[in-house]
Amino acid sequence: MSWFTKFITSSLGQKLVMSLTGLFLILFLCVHLYGNMQLFKGDQGYAYNVFSHFMTHNPVIEAIAILLYLFILLHAIQGIALWVQNRSARGGQNYAVKVTRTTNTNSFASRNMAYLGLLILVFLGIHMGDFWWKVKFGAPPVVMYDGEEYQDVFALVGASFQIGWIVAIYVLAMVGLFFHLLHGFQSAFQTLGIKHKKYTPVIRFLGWVYSIFVPLLFASMPIYYFFFK
């Protein structure tokens, strides 16, 4: 085995994979959220459609997108592998009485990262099928801006978010994401070995803010469309 394989398959190497891919996904969510916020501009989806167009046609972005898909897969596969390993490390027997004390983390979130992750993965499947598949391989409606043809993703969104069960799935997934981030954000830093008397509280605070606002804003769109449009 090469030194790198040894390292990356070691317990701490595996965690590093989780941490780095996780942090990348956290960054991605910001970009995604920035795009989604265009929906609220009240310009009949102009800004949103332009942004979508840019994101699907810029070659650099497309290259990064491939990386993103890879990282999502890596994060999921490594996560599932860790989950399986960790279950077997317990020795196949659970305690008759369960107490779930922790010091620094949300006990529910930290103990259920795998389940929360799976929930998000399933959601991703639905979400991708709903939009990404339709945009990439379907025939979405088009609009013309300045004589150029743009896919009207805005219309797609509007249509989807009229359906109650889809909205429910989105909201549920965002609750899952909230918990997943609540632990994942600060945990990623701990795994990288970043723990400092002065700076860790800042990271924790940012983690909280991020975990609350990002899922909340994501969830606000389906809710907004469902109830107010």
Add this chain to the structure above:
Amino acid sequence: MKLDGKTPPGPLAEKWTTYQSTVPLVAPNNKRRLEIIVVGSGLAGAAAAASLGELGYNVKCFTFHDSPRRAHSIAAQGGINAAKNYSNDGDSVYRLFYDTIKGGDYRSREANVHRLAEVSNNIIDQAVAQGVPFAREYGGLLENRSFGGVQVSRTFYAKGQTGQQLLIGAYQALSRQIARGSVEMYNRHEMLDVVTIDGKARGIIARNLVTGELERHAAHAVLLCTGGYGNVFYLSTNAMNCNATAAWRAVRRGALMANPCFTQIHPTCIPQSGDYQSKLTLMSESLRNDGRVWVPKKKEDAKAIQEGRKKGTDIPEADRDYFLERRYPAFGNLVPRDVASRAAKVACDEGLGVAPTGLAVFLDFSAAFERYGRSEAHVKGIHDADAATIRQLGEKVIEEKYGNLFEMYEKITGENPYKLPMKIYPAVHYTMGGVWVDYNLETNIPGLFVLGEANFSDHGANRLGASALMQGLADGYFVAPYTVGNFLSGEIRTPKIDPNAPEFLKTAGEVQERLSKLMNIKGNQSAESFHRRLGKIMWDNCGMSRNAEDLTKGRQLIRELREEFYKDLFVPGELNEFNPELEKAHRVADFLELGELMMLDALNRNESCGGHFRDEYQDEKGEAKRDDKNFAYVAAWEWTDTSKDPILHKEELKFENVELKTRSYE
């Protein structure tokens, strides 16, 4: 039998260096062929096994614990002495030697003690290099504190966990050798006998505690580092599994038991609270640096406290008797342990005790809170601090120093020692007596060495605080590697010892028989219940003060108890399985013989010295009266047959460098 201490010739301060430079050596190629068994993995055992492994010998190390790190050395709290003189307060090797000899009431061998003082400095160096995190001053250099019985600060410490840190250091050194393959570790193995071939110790019989199987292990030399026998008293500060079996089995094979009556009763333990109690907990002696020991002057106050009508804080200053400060102004609360313990007993015997049982005295930190608080306030620039602030600041300082001890006290008693004075009472803590060894730490059986608390060599009739860690590590790291080499240099032509030799098979058979006998009594009482009764007999008749009448009676009681034990013991489970009850029964069986010998030794020693106080031998002030003319010797007992009286051998103690004086701390 003529006992030869084998003290090297020459001036005291040069004996050890001369020995080191003239001792015959074993060449590396021969070391590889020689095997050594080390029994025990505490400070002495782990240090010896690691050091001998480093030298290139093949070492096998045994412990009955699941890991070498559990040995009871780990529980030592206060610190370790060394003559570094980092405090610039007049310390020196000679002074440490002198304090130890005097503290031991002139019942130890000069040359051994001087060697101990010499290597004390190397221990600190070694420990620091291993990563032992001793307390440090702001400049990053090592800090010292003072301990009982001395007037210098020479104690190195790591909060209240010095023993733990030193043991972990030794355990790590041992682990390194295990990883290198030079030490083979046998966890969960209990040594049950020594095997001798042609008069030399050549191996042990050990029981695999998991399978119950008896194993025969052969070697060119055997080192016993198995600790003291304080648990003969049942209630002591020793760990539950501490036992005398290894040492006692050596005695049964011809080694001598020296000064078994010298037991140390430690003054600062948490008083016994109930009948179910299985062990007592020590509060480090270092607390006496800052705590003041007192009882009420008036009996009615004491009574009120005993009945819970009053608290210690309710007694005004004028009605308190700080009896140690009163009786021993020069050393005050820092008198040696034996003196402090006896003084507490005297106070309680007068009805002035402060626990419901009447058996406790106060250890009060109010003065220290005040003193430290004032100094802290000064440092912080608070000039008009009120009493409450001062006390609060003082409590902080004390917490820094003894936080874990205070916490431990609160956990056990449920009382907050920051608010109420602590209650303490003496308890059995350490045994100065042990297997007789010469200057080489070798018993009268060639090839059988005894290290650490298990031997008798360095502490005389009373051990000073922070000296046990020093001795265990000195023996293991710095003495045994030379002296065991001395013996092995004569063994380089001896081929590998065969564990199937008839002597091994015979001894194993005897052990098997002994265990079967215990299993087959099939009576009605548990080993634990016998142990508890033995402990009570020992404490009542051979405890803090002894007299001929009690000792004679006690010896008789033990004999009766032993008889009952072999008639009515019940051991559940099977012989060949994981059976803690069988382990206990075997240990208690050995205690029952050792206990009798202690009574006999105490009866023989018609004087009061150190931890051994005979009511018949005291002056008008109640201080111990030593008899140097008749008892300046080591009483080494040979156990022949349980039905006969043991035979006493005397090793005269020669004092060429110190003058024998009445030990006074007034």
Add this chain to the structure above:
Amino acid sequence: MSFLEMLDVLNEELVNQKKEPVAFEHDCREGICGACSLVINGQPHGPMNGTTTCQVHMRHYKDGDTIVIEPYRAKAFPVMKDLVVDRSSFDRIIQAGGFISVNTGQAQDANSTPVETDVASAAFDAATCIGCGACVAACPNASAMLFTSAKVAHLNMLPQGKVEAQQRVLNMVKQMDIEGFGRCSNVTACEAECPKGISITNIARMNREYLGASLGSEKTA
């Protein structure tokens, strides 16, 4: 009465009834040897912070309470009998590198290397680990990160331990993985249940040092 004295009474009663007593490990009974284990009502070493099983007292329970006592459960700590588990995997982790390679007699004067008090005190805090295994028992993943990292931190922090720091962390982590402990997912249950209050800061430190040693040096485990 302490918790273990309660078990003593139970066992004595069982012996008196000619039954086999319950096997459990214990020794010093003052919270330092690390021999006692037990998961009491779902918590290693019982309900109180900073306390080992032997320091739990029955005054914390009411008459008639039912107390569930279980052994530690982890693949790397196989149960030997009743409540006794085999924790020798911890020893092997230490043997992999939890030491400073200095032979007896090689040491220089103890005061020749000053150590900053904060460093000495942090090293001491990490070194107070008693190797009881409560961290593994508490961890939903049965991970030994707190134990391993405490030793790595203790030694790597001190100037004396710096020489071998990189190799140490690589070797110890490797051994930890071989023993079959789970992977840390930063749940912090270990820190919550550790009777000696060992901090997960040590885990972060080990992560850091492991990454540094793996990627930033030429060493391999």
